[in-house]
Amino acid sequence: MTLFLPVLIGSVIVLLLALVLFYRPAFKTVKARKPEILADTPTFAEEYSVELAEPVRPKILDPVPELPRSYGMDRLVLMVRDPYWLYAYWEITATKMDEISSQFSPGLWESSRTVLRVYDVTGIDFNGNNALCSFDCSLGSNTDEWYISVPSANRTYCVDIGRVLPDGSFITILRSNPVTTPRDSLSDRFDEEWMWIEGLYFRQQMGVSSPLIIEELAERMGRLPIGISSPGFYNPHE
Amino acid sequence: MHTGYLCLILHAHLPYVRHPEHENFLEERWLYEAITETYIPLINAFERLTGENIPFRLTMSLSPTLISMLTDGLLQERYIKHIDKLTELSDRELDRTRNTAFYSSAQMYQNLFRSCRDTFYRYDKNLVQAFKKFQDAGRLEIITCGATHGFLPLMMNKNAVRAQVNTAIELHTRHLGRRPEGIWLPECAYTPGIDAILKESGIKFFIMDTHGILFASHRPRYGVYAPIFCPSGVAAFGRDTESSKQVWSSNEGYPGDYQYREFYRDIGHDLDFDYIKPYIHPDGIRIHTGIKYFRITGRTEQKEPYDPVAAMEKAATHAGNFMFNREVQADYLSGLMDRPPIIVAPYDAELFGHWWFEGPQWLEFLIKKVHFDQEKIAMITPGDYLKLHGYNQVATPCASSWGHKGYNEVWLCGNNDWIYRHLHAASDRMEWLAGQFYNADGRRVRALNQAARELLLAQSSDWAFIMSTGTMTEYAIRRTKTHLDNFIRLFDQIKEDRIDEGTLHYLEYKNNIFPDIDFRSFGGKIA
Structure with missing residues (x-):
């Protein structure tokens, strides 16, 4: 696919060129009824326009539809771009806003500012209060997406969108799915486990197999089950 | 062995x-x-x-x-x-x-x-x-x-x-x-x-x-x-990495050899318009025909004629070189392993x-x-x-x-990130449809299957890739938006039980991929 790009770019250049050339004769046809204007020396483009006096690209293409900006669902979705960048987008429904207003004061929206609070939740079952650390990103007023720079690869992050009140307290509006940033270097875990195809025969531990490491592995696997912490598998219905 | x-x-x-x-x-x-x-x-x-x-x-x-x-x-x-x-x-x-x-x-x-x-x-x-x-x-x-x-x-x-x-x-x-x-x-x-x-x-x-x-x-x-x-x-x-680079890199890799054919010189662009007109786009748009007469020649605009025999000999030499390097590689690696690399x-x-x-x-x-x-x-x-x-x-x-x-940036960047809020919403909706209408029949099944097709077509990584390059993006954007829009319309029609036969028929004709698709696969059904 990538390889067709040059062709693609080539075609568009030609297309644009042809477009330019095409619109000339259209002018010319109109002007032809007023010969006095046409009396000018023909330009280079006009000379060529004669042989290109055909429509460019099928004109009957359907118009490109516009997509809705919102889908009427409360969601804050966190995605991984690379080991050091996350991307979040969100949608907050009017119902949710009302709910927040009635829970706090109606003046909340004027007296507070929007922030994204980014939590490092690596290896923990996040309950809102037990993050290893967190930092805030201040947002502009009318945005519904943000790229977030994070400090470390191979860490699990979760994000809240919320409001910071003048007294510094934070109100969560929506919480995202957790994501884990990919590694950007070799793993420092050297102990090996080997497996027969399909686990047909047995699983065998080789190399360093101190009980401590196995315990740690089990713990890690238990808290960060494969498929939950990864960016691809946030299931809003779970 | x-x-x-x-x-x-x-x-x-x-x-x-x-x-x-x-x-x-x-x-x-x-x-x-x-x-x-x-x-x-x-x-x-x-x-x-x-x-x-x-x-x-x-x-x-x-x-x-x-x-x-x-x-x-x-x-x-x-x-x-x-x-x-x-x-x-x-x-x-x-x-x-x-x-x-x-x-x-x-x-x-x-x-x-x-x-x-x-x-x-x-x-x-x-x-x-x-x-x-x-x-x-x-x-x-x-x-x-x-x-x-x-x-x-x-x-x-x-x-x-x-x-x-x-x-x-x-x-x-x-x-x-x-x-x-x-x-x-x-x-x-x-x-x-x-x-x-x-x-x-x-x-x-x-x-x-x-x-x-x-x-x-x-x-x-x-x-x-x-x-x-x-x-x-x-x-x-x-x-x-090593074998990849030998073939992939257009500069240091084999494909950049001066004897090989130059990709960018094509008679669709080079020849007299009247002569080539019947073989390019009927609207007069010059395009690549596939007939290219020059070799890469060097870092110059003055290209020399392509010589098929010389190029073929070069391909043979490069094949030999590739094989030799793999042998050396295998020799070296096999000494470090308990099995052939x-x-x-x-x-x-x-x-x-x-x-x-x-x-x-x-x-x-x-x-x-x-x-x-x-x-x-x-x-x-x-x-x-x-x-x-x-x-x-x-x-x-x-x-x-x-x-x-090496990660996701090509498919998630400023040029294409807007697609995900729509793709994700459509996926969740499709999953919902698959559960809600699992036992559907007749026209509704057709509409559900077509909705699944439109979603799949919108998901092609090719569109996001083209958008990320920032050039010639119109087609990719059009395809993404059109399939998503088709999906939204079908979703509404299915949900409200007012499926329009005309629209459905047209979409089935136009986007006819996967004739045997089963929308239930979006509900987690295994093929």
Whole structure:
């Protein structure tokens, strides 16, 4: 696919060129009824326009539809771009806003500012209060997406969108799915486990197999089950 | 016993660019050019090798969108028209170039186009049959891909991933007569958890970029020179950097050699307009015809005429060089391992022939040399390897892709990030539909299946990729928005039980991919 790009770019250049050339004769046809204007020396483009006096690209293409900006669902979705960048987008429904207003004061929206609070939740079952650390990103007023720079690869992050009140307290509006940033270097875990195809025969531990490491592995696997912490598998219905 | 294995993988994929609504659609030419320059030259090479009794073993992934186009009656007829026209042009070119330095190239093109026509008809216009023939003869291991080449790690809904995988397996099995054992993850994009979904569907292996294996945890003892098992038991093979660079890099790699054909000089752009007009776009838009008379020559605009014989000799030399380097590599690696190393060399199939014109010749030379000139390395497929070496290290691969910078940035950047809020909403809605209307019948089933098609088509990673490049994005944006808009309309109609037969019928005609799709696969159903 990538390889067709040059062709693609080539075609568009030609297309644009042809477009330019095409619109000339259209002018010319109109002007032809007023010969006095046409009396000018023909330009280079006009000379060529004669042989290109055909429509460019099928004109009957359907118009490109516009997509809705919102889908009427409360969601804050966190995605991984690379080991050091996350991307979040969100949608907050009017119902949710009302709910927040009635829970706090109606003046909340004027007296507070929007922030994204980014939590490092690596290896923990996040309950809102037990993050290893967190930092805030201040947002502009009318945005519904943000790229977030994070400090470390191979860490699990979760994000809240919320409001910071003048007294510094934070109100969560929506919480995202957790994501884990990919590694950007070799793993420092050297102990090996080997497996027969399909686990047909047995699983065998080789190399360093101190009980401590196995315990740690089990713990890690238990808290960060494969498929939950990864960016691809946030299931809003779970 | 061999010292090492060479695992060549050609990933053949094009996005679905079928446009029944227009006679001449520029993007449809991607398919015709790939057929003429890549798929048929490969098939012809396989045929010659088979005729000469030279055994070979290659892996190819045929993406479901490509299979769908190659087996589509309308596109087959249009290809015939295309190749007939091109053959006619090559006949005229033979006259025009007589007694010039371009004559031998003109002869070459005439032969190429005529052989394309012959091969195309020989397989009843269905090139998938050709690939299947070599599969059944034990020459090709054909693996599948995502249904529409969707970028799996950025789908937030597991069932959207399942639908990509299961729809692909279903179509693949129908056309190739057996279930695929392996998958080419679109863009080699992986994130932990995808392997578990592959496992559910009986997929045994997939291919990753180098760092996906190297950065796996725990650290793989043999790096990319042996597969690892994901905790799910699915095997992951990693790309070898050295062999990749020799072929991939357009500067230091083989394809940039000065004897090879120059891609950017095409008579569609170079020749007199009146002469070339019947062979370019009917609206007078100059396009690549495929006839190119110059060689790369050097870092200069003054290109010299292409010499097919000199280029072929170069391809032979490069094949020898490639093989020699693999032997050295295998010698070295085998000393460090308890088993022969596997050198995995995956390429976009369209690199061969379309971009690197001499690529199919190079491949043919390589296969012959591997057979006749050495005994150290053997060609192997991932499936064969796992049958020979079923005992492998367990590690969790690192999330990665083979795109620029190695992660997700190409498919998630300022130019294309807007698509995800729509794709994710559509996936969640499709999942809801699949549950809600599981027992639907009649027209509603048709609408549900069409909604599934529109969503799958919107998910093609090709669109996000084109947007990320920032040029020529209009088509990619149009396709994304149109399929999503079609989905939204169908969703509303299904939900409110007011399905419009006219709209549905038109969409079924226009976006006819996956005739046997089952919308229930979005509810997690396994094919």
